[in-house]
Amino acid sequence: MEHNHNEDPFANVPRAEAWSLVVGQAGSIAVYVALAFLVLSGILYLISGKVPKAEKIATISFVIGSISIFVPFGCLLALFIKDQFQYEYVFSHGDSLTELKYKIAGVWTAQEGSFLLWACATSLFGLLTIGGSGIYRRTYGTVFALILGSLCGILAYESPFDLLKDVVQKGEVLMPPRGNGMTPSLQNYWVVIHPPTIFLGFGALTIFFAYAVAAMVHKNAKDWITYCRPWSLVTLAILGLGLSMGGLWAYETQGWGGFWAWDPVENVSLVPWLLMAALIHGIIVQNVRGRWAASNLIMGGLPFLSFVYGTFLTRSGLLDKVSVHSFASMDRNALGILRGFLIFLVVGFIALCVWRAKSVANETVKSIEPENGINRENSYRFGMMVLSMLGLVIAVGMSWPVIAALRGGQGARVEEWLYHQVVVWFFIPLMLLMGAAPFVSWREMGAKALFGRIANVLSLSIGLTGFTFIGLMDGPFGVRSHAESTVRNPMGGTWPLIPVLGLLMFLCWFVAVTGGWRAIELAKKWKMSVGGFVSHLGFAVLIGGLILSRGMEKKQQSFVQSGSPASALDYVVSFKKLEGKDLFDRDSKAVFEFKDPAGRTFDATPGLYYYEQGEELKTQVWPFVKSSPTHDVYVALFPPVTDVWEMPMTFKPKEKRTVDQITVEYLEPTSNGTTGVGAKFGAKMRITTRTGTFDVEPQMQVTEGGIQPLLTPVGTEFFAVLGRMDAATRAVDLKLMFQKPLYPLEVFYKPMTSLVWVGTGILTIGGLMSAFARRRRHSKAPAPLSPVEV
Amino acid sequence: MSMKLGPLISGVVAATALSAVVIAFTTGASPYVTIQQAKASTGDRLHLAGDIVKSTVQNDVYTQTLSFQVIDSNGDRIKVKHKGEKPANLSEATKVVAVGKIENGEFQSSELIVKCPSKYEAEKK
Numbered sequence A: 001m002e003h004n005h006n007e008d009p010f011a012n013v014p015r016a017e018a019w020s021l022v023v024g025q026a027g028s029i030a031v032y033v034a035l036a037f038l039v040l041s042g043i044l045y046l047i048s049g050k051v052p053k054a055e056k057i058a059t060i061s062f063v064i065g066s067i068s069i070f071v072p073f074g075c076l077l078a079l080f081i082k083d084q085f086q087y088e089y090v091f092s093h094g095d096s097l098t099e100l101k102y103k104i105a106g107v108w109t110a111q112e113g114s115f116l117l118w119a120c121a122t123s124l125f126g127l128l129t130i131g132g133s134g135i136y137r138r139t140y141g142t143v144f145a146l147i148l149g150s151l152c153g154i155l156a157y158e159s160p161f162d163l164l165k166d167v168v169q170k171g172e173v174l175m176p177p178r179g180n181g182m183t184p185s186l187q188n189y190w191v192v193i194h195p196p197t198i199f200l201g202f203g204a205l206t207i208f209f210a211y212a213v214a215a216m217v218h219k220n221a222k223d224w225i226t227y228c229r230p231w232s233l234v235t236l237a238i239l240g241l242g243l244s245m246g247g248l249w250a251y252e253t254q255g256w257g258g259f260w261a262w263d264p265v266e267n268v269s270l271v272p273w274l275l276m277a278a279l280i281h282g283i284i285v286q287n288v289r290g291r292w293a294a295s296n297l298i299m300g301g302l303p304f305l306s307f308v309y310g311t312f313l314t315r316s317g318l319l320d321k322v323s324v325h326s327f328a329s330m331d332r333n334a335l336g337i338l339r340g341f342l343i344f345l346v347v348g349f350i351a352l353c354v355w356r357a358k359s360v361a362n363e364t365v366k367s368i369e370p371e372n373g374i375n376r377e378n379s380y381r382f383g384m385m386v387l388s389m390l391g392l393v394i395a396v397g398m399s400w401p402v403i404a405a406l407r408g409g410q411g412a413r414v415e416e417w418l419y420h421q422v423v424v425w426f427f428i429p430l431m432l433l434m435g436a437a438p439f440v441s442w443r444e445m446g447a448k449a450l451f452g453r454i455a456n457v458l459s460l461s462i463g464l465t466g467f468t469f470i471g472l473m474d475g476p477f478g479v480r481s482h483a484e485s486t487v488r489n490p491m492g493g494t495w496p497l498i499p500v501l502g503l504l505m506f507l508c509w510f511v512a513v514t515g516g517w518r519a520i521e522l523a524k525k526w527k528m529s530v531g532g533f534v535s536h537l538g539f540a541v542l543i544g545g546l547i548l549s550r551g552m553e554k555k556q557q558s559f560v561q562s563g564s565p566a567s568a569l570d571y572v573v574s575f576k577k578l579e580g581k582d583l584f585d586r587d588s589k590a591v592f593e594f595k596d597p598a599g600r601t602f603d604a605t606p607g608l609y610y611y612e613q614g615e616e617l618k619t620q621v622w623p624f625v626k627s628s629p630t631h632d633v634y635v636a637l638f639p640p641v642t643d644v645w646e647m648p649m650t651f652k653p654k655e656k657r658t659v660d661q662i663t664v665e666y667l668e669p670t671s672n673g674t675t676g677v678g679a680k681f682g683a684k685m686r687i688t689t690r691t692g693t694f695d696v697e698p699q700m701q702v703t704e705g706g707i708q709p710l711l712t713p714v715g716t717e718f719f720a721v722l723g724r725m726d727a728a729t730r731a732v733d734l735k736l737m738f739q740k741p742l743y744p745l746e747v748f749y750k751p752m753t754s755l756v757w758v759g760t761g762i763l764t765i766g767g768l769m770s771a772f773a774r775r776r777r778h779s780k781a782p783a784p785l786s787p788v789e790v
Numbered sequence B: 001m002s003m004k005l006g007p008l009i010s011g012v013v014a015a016t017a018l019s020a021v022v023i024a025f026t027t028g029a030s031p032y033v034t035i036q037q038a039k040a041s042t043g044d045r046l047h048l049a050g051d052i053v054k055s056t057v058q059n060d061v062y063t064q065t066l067s068f069q070v071i072d073s074n075g076d077r078i079k080v081k082h083k084g085e086k087p088a089n090l091s092e093a094t095k096v097v098a099v100g101k102i103e104n105g106e107f108q109s110s111e112l113i114v115k116c117p118s119k120y121e122a123e124k125k
Helices: A018-047 A054-081 A088-093 A100-106 A111-130 A134-157 A189-217 A223-253 A264-289 A293-315 A332-364 A376-406 A416-439 A447-471 A497-524 A530-551 A754-773 B002-028 B035-039
Strands: A486-488 A494-496 A554-561 A566-568 A571-579 A589-595 A601-604 A607-613 A616-622 A624-627 A631-637 A641-643 A649-651 A656-659 A662-671 A680-689 A692-696 A699-703 A706-709 A712-714 A718-725 A732-751 B030-033 B046-060 B065-071 B077-083 B095-103 B106-115
Touching (some): A018 A054, A018 A134, A054 A088, A054 A134, A088 A111, A100 A189, A111 A134, A111 A189, A111 A223, A134 A189, A134 A223, A134 A332, A189 A223, A189 A264, A189 A293, A189 A332, A223 A264, A223 A293, A223 A530, A223 A754, A293 A332, A293 A376, A416 A486, A416 A497, A416 A530, A416 B002, A447 A497, A486 A497, A494 A497, A497 A530, A530 A732, A554 A571, A571 A732, A589 A631, A589 A732, A601 A624, A616 A631, A649 A656, A649 A662, A662 A732, A680 A718, A680 A732, A692 A712, A699 A718, A706 A718, B030 B035
Parallel strands (some): B077 B106
Antiparallel strands (some): A486 A494, A554 A566, A554 A732, A566 A571, A607 A616, A631 A732, A656 A662, A662 A680, A680 A692, A680 A699, A699 A706, A718 A732, B046 B095, B065 B077
């Protein structure tokens, strides 16, 4: 932030209370305390192989260190809630006037806070899992402590507890009465719930990395699978929920009418989800058949490593040109730690895998001979491959700006259409496998037998796809209205949209029907694996919603002025009024009437308010969504246009000029003769617009508060406003304003968005169901190594 | 023998798919271009990054067409024309990425990505 240094801006500012300085100090110190205990714990765990007594102390310091990470979080929270704006981070992201929930969310709205959130989530899972890490504890603890310690190291440099630059005056700490406040575009309930959810998922990824490393070090590739199975299901469910929340957040607030934009920050969270889904299926195979132990060791580390890589990529500034999430440049030391951390983890993990994965797996896991032909294991192999490849492809896509730049030039960016074009080739086999594999048995089965089992599901899916399109046939966004729509194909040409959507919808139905079918079958038998199939169903519903709402979307842009209705899609849109206490009221709405061809109307009320940032007046707009089960009408409002010209234009006396199709002739300067307060200066002008030629005399008046311009109507369309008059040359700055502001709107039809919400719900419930079913029961014997149906 | 067949097929499929993806990204990714490169290119999703020349910003009120000059990193200038709603924070923006194509020596933009340093977070001192 820029501050005015000419005068003492803090002359009348109160002093910060002593407690607040203690809290800030405590937060800073706690990071170092945590770091010290975690390093100690790591070392003690490491030597506890030789000195068994050390393990107990190591665990104690692990717990102390992990708990200490919550102290800075609590301190920062307290500083936000109590408006302690002497701290730069609180000043930049907090505001005394915002609601409590945004004060709380202030903690994680920026870089330092999101690292803190990551560290807290990680330490939470560290605390939850260290006790159950059994035979692996020594290495599991070392790895976990190392990772948490590195996060503390980053936090030590990326500290949210730095005081504002100028608040320390003559040995006293001043307290600015107000902060800048959270960026208004973030102020929405999602900012309160989405970041904690998704970071909880990111934090949990550490578990699988640490276990995979420990399994290789301890030469036991068997038990870690049992240990982390329930956590893997919880993690996948939380990550999936967090991802969906992010999409819904973007949809409800960003105004571009979609859920997913393939932004690097979105991709960074999608890749670990895909890899976790792959890992979970690998765990199933190892559990049932004792196979794939080596590949599971490798897969265990990948979700975490992909997240660290993505974090580095997005925070390093390498993608600045591409991402809408422009993060502040990171502290150089902190970035150095992150880079070193990433390189060390990746190189170390690869080396360990090359050295140990295969041999440990062969030595410790008894595998059942593989079946031939079509069987569940092979289906899972291809499924895992497709999921991992999809993760890899997206990781390459998000890194493409960097990869392309390395090849020379300024780089290049993979856009939405290209992602879709590439991803679909992985999506099709993935969905076919999800539809068919649940009916494939572990024992070899013939193609005929498989077809016999899925014939019903296939024909049902085809029928339902047909019904879907018949249901969506007519109407303003229906199949008929898309007769001409096309999508790009890989050969550089286009394909008609509807057949492509038809194939994709069939795939979604196939997975949904199979998921539902198997879930019901297993529920009748009270089997534990119901949750997995419920998740498949939820996934299909969610993806179906995303595909239909984007694929069959219709949009049109329009400009509406009070008294001049305009058309958008099928509607005639007229501006009704502004609603709210005043223009600064955060609940202010612009009310538009939408009238369809049948004469039915509804009011759309997108949010619109103004706020000051420094000297400038800024506009915040929120889209309006009218939801129904079949479609949303999505109304994105953009900041109203009041200025006709981008900036004031300067005219000299006698000058005649046409700017943006409006001709202005400056006839002569005028003045009312007096000087000082009450003096008026004006400019006689002849202004020709689309509606006619007008002789006007815009003026400015000297008042006690300074020079005030007077609004002078030009016909019924514009106001002329004088900005400045040069005393010597009598040149004036002229500004033209609309008498009635112009409201730019973008109106969308988004079919079947309801499925996105429903799908998210089913996916999450299914995930939590399976996690609950697979929770560790300490009394039970390990899972049998025999081919059983799941 | 059959035991090794699965992994073998997997490997071949994976390698083929990955090469196809790299080719797709190489040919399909939208390049960031200089003005010189843009003029030599026929792409329709060129990403032209540069500084806005503030004094040249014009806004046609009747057609809602925005035009301004952009100076790229080589110091070249070109006129950018953009039809449609203009980015909310154009007035405070200094840098812009215009997405579009060259037409009649002008850059026809279909999308403007405005970079404001203060949008999400203040610059670090």
